[in-house]
Amino acid sequence: MRIDATEKLQTTTVQPHEQLKPIVRFMRVSKSFGDLEVLKQIDLDIAPGEKVALIGPSGSGKTTLARMLMTLEKPTSGVIEVNGELLWHKEVNGKLVPADQKHLRRVRSNIGMVFQQYNLFPHMTILRNCIEAPILVQGIPKDETIKRATDMLERVGLGDKLDAYPSQLSGGQQQRVAIARAVVMRPKVMLFDEVTSALDPELVGEVLEVIKDLAREGDMAMMIITHEMDFAYEVADRVVFMDQGYIVEQGSPKAVFENPKTERLKSFIRRFRNGV
Amino acid sequence: MNVTTIWNWEYAFLVFPVIFRAMWVTLSATLLGFVLALVLGLVWSLARRSSFKILSWTVGGIVEFIRSTPLLVQLFFLYMAFPQIPYIGVALDAFTAGVIGLGLHYSTYLSEIYRSGIESVPKGQWEASTALNFSKTQTWIKVILPQAIPPVLPMFGNYLIVMFKETPLLAAISVVEMLNVSLIIGSKSFRYIEPITIVGLLFLLLSYPSALLVRHLEKRMKNRYSREKKKVTREEVTL
Numbered sequence: 478m479r480i481d482a483t484e485k486l487q488t489t490t491v492q493p494h495e496q497l498k499p500i501v502r503f504m505r506v507s508k509s510f511g512d513l514e515v516l517k518q519i520d521l522d523i524a525p526g527e528k529v530a531l532i533g534p535s536g537s538g539k540t541t542l543a544r545m546l547m548t549l550e551k552p553t554s555g556v557i558e559v560n561g562e563l564l565w566h567k568e569v570n571g572k573l574v575p576a577d578q579k580h581l582r583r584v585r586s587n588i589g590m591v592f593q594q595y596n597l598f599p600h601m602t603i604l605r606n607c608i609e610a611p612i613l614v615q616g617i618p619k620d621e622t623i624k625r626a627t628d629m630l631e632r633v634g635l636g637d638k639l640d641a642y643p644s645q646l647s648g649g650q651q652q653r654v655a656i657a658r659a660v661v662m663r664p665k666v667m668l669f670d671e672v673t674s675a676l677d678p679e680l681v682g683e684v685l686e687v688i689k690d691l692a693r694e695g696d697m698a699m700m701i702i703t704h705e706m707d708f709a710y711e712v713a714d715r716v717v718f719m720d721q722g723y724i725v726e727q728g729s730p731k732a733v734f735e736n737p738k739t740e741r742l743k744s745f746i747r748r749f750r751n752g753v
Numbered sequence: 754m755n756v757t758t759i760w761n762w763e764y765a766f767l768v769f770p771v772i773f774r775a776m777w778v779t780l781s782a783t784l785l786g787f788v789l790a791l792v793l794g795l796v797w798s799l800a801r802r803s804s805f806k807i808l809s810w811t812v813g814g815i816v817e818f819i820r821s822t823p824l825l826v827q828l829f830f831l832y833m834a835f836p837q838i839p840y841i842g843v844a845l846d847a848f849t850a851g852v853i854g855l856g857l858h859y860s861t862y863l864s865e866i867y868r869s870g871i872e873s874v875p876k877g878q879w880e881a882s883t884a885l886n887f888s889k890t891q892t893w894i895k896v897i898l899p900q901a902i903p904p905v906l907p908m909f910g911n912y913l914i915v916m917f918k919e920t921p922l923l924a925a926i927s928v929v930e931m932l933n934v935s936l937i938i939g940s941k942s943f944r945y946i947e948p949i950t951i952v953g954l955l956f957l958l959l960s961y962p963s964a965l966l967v968r969h970l971e972k973r974m975k976n977r978y979s980r981e982k983k984k985v986t987r988e989e990v991t992l
Contacts, residue, residue, distance in 0.1 A: 547880075547883065547884055548883060549880050549883060549884075578889070582886055582888065585883075585886050586886050588884075589884060589885075590884040592877060592880065592881065592884075594875075594877050596875075596877035596878060596880060596881035596884075597881075598878065598881070598895075598896055598900075599900065600899045600900055609885075609895060610885035610886065610887060613887065613891055613895070614885065614886045614887060614888075614891070658885070659884070659885075662885065662886075
C-alpha cells in the first residue's frame with residue numbers, strides 16, 4: 478500500500494520501514510471509559526523512524542491511542558510493545574502481570590510527547606524547562622544538557638528566550654519550547670497530540686515548520702495526531718484514518734488523500750476540502 | 754491605690770514590661786506550633802492522596818477526628834491525660850504540650866489548604882511530568898509543590914494569625930504566656946483592667962498589621978492568578 482512516501486521528504490532512512498522490527502506495536506488494544514468503548518481491538522505497528530499521521534473526526538480515539546502509549550491511560554485489554562518490550566505488562570513465569578512503576582518508567586523512556594496545551598512548567602525558565610528532566614531522569618551531565626537544550630532552542634528559533642518564563646511567550650513560542658523540551662530527551666518515538674489546535678491561526682505555521690524540520694532528520698519515529706491535512710500529507714510516511722474507535726483505512730498520504738477507498742474517509746476528506 | 758479610678762497609668766506602666774516579656778513565650782509557641790502544623794499538614798495531605806488505601810483512610814480519620822474536637826480538650830489531653838497512658842505516655846512540660854497541641858490541631862486545617870493548592874495545579878502538569886519520565890517524588894518536588902504552595906501562602910498567613918490569637922488557650926495548661934502573666938499579676942493586686950487590656954492591645958498591635966500584610970499578599974496573588982487564568986480561557990475559546 479505504501480509506495481513512495483519517503484521520497485517526498487528525502488529522509489535519511491532510505492530503506493523501507495516495513496523491513497525493520499517495529500518500535501511500537503499495538504496488539505488488539507481496546508479501551509473503554511465506563512460503558513463507552515473508544516478503541517476497539519486496534520492493531521498498529523510503527524517502524525523505527527516512521528512518521529505516522531493519525532487523522533479522523535474528534536472522538537475517533539486517536540488521542541486515547543497516543544495517551545495509552547505515553548502511559549497516561551491504561552488499556553482495557555490488549556498489549557502494547559515498545560522497542561520489543563511490553564509496556565503495560567511484565568512477563569513473570571510465562572504469565573502476563575501488570576507492570577510496576579519501575580518497569581513502566583524504563584519502557585516509557587523510549588517515548589516523548591508534545592501536548593495540545595503545551596504544558597510547560599510555568600515556574601521554570603525556558604531553559605530550565607528543557608534541562609530538568611534530562612539531568613534528573615537521564616542523569617546527563619549538566620553542561621552537556623545545557624548545550625543540548627540551548628542548541629535545540631536555537632533550532633526552534635528561541636535562542637534569545639532562554640531566561641524568559643512561559644507566560645512571557647506567545648502560544649506558538651510555548652509550543653516550540655515544548656517540542657524542544659521533548660526532543661532534548663531524544664526519545665525513539667515522539668507523540669504529537671493536536672499540537673496546533675490551541676493556537677491562533679497565524680501561529681500554526683511556525684510550529685508545523687519545526688515538526689517538519691525534525692521529521693527531515695528521520696531517526697525519530699513520530700505519531701502525529703493532526704487536523705492539518707496538508708501538513709499530514711507533507712510530513713507523513715503513512716496516514717492512518719480512524720473513526721469510531723476503529724482504524725478504517727491507512728496507506729501512503731497519496732493513497733489516502735487522493736484515492737480514498739472507504740465511504741467514511743471520502744466524506745471526511747470532503748468535509749475538510751469544504752473547509753469545515 | 755485608688756480603686757475608684759478605672760484606669761491607673763502608673764500601674765499600667767509598672768506591669769507593661771512584665772507582660773511584654775511574656776510576649777516572647779506567646780510568639781515562640783505560635784511560630785513553633787506553626788512550623789509543626791506546616792510540616793504535619795503537608796504529610797497529612799500527601800498521605801490522604803496515597804493510592805495505598807489503608808494509609809489514606811487512617812490519616813483521613815485522624816484528621817477528621819482532630820478537627821472535630823476542641824483545641825482546649827486536646828491541650829488538656831496532651832498535658833494531663835497523655836502522660837498516664839501506659840507504655841507510650843510521656844510527661845510533657847506545659848510549653849511543649851502547648852506547641853504540640855497547637856501544631857497538631859492546625860495541621861488539620863493546613864492540610865486542607867495544601868489540598869486545595871495541589872488540586873489547583875492543572876492535570877497537564879502531571880501529564881507533562883509523566884511524559885518527561887519524572888519519578889513520583891521528582892514530580893512532587895520539582896513540578897507540583899512549587900506551583901501548589903505559592904498561591905495558598907496568604908491562606909497560610911491567615912491561619913498563622915488565627916493561631917497567634919488562639920495561644921491564650923495555653924494559659925489553661927499553665928503556660929506562662931501573656932494572658933497567664935496578666936492573670937497572675939491581677940490576682941496579686943486585684944486589678945485586672947490594666948493587665949488584661951494591655952494583653953488585648955498587644956495582640957491587636959501584632960495581628961492587625963499582619964492581617965494587612967496578608968491581605969496585600971492575597972491581592973498580589975489574586976492578580977497574578979487571574980492573569981494566568983485569563984490566558985487559559987482565551988486558549989479554550991480558540992479550540
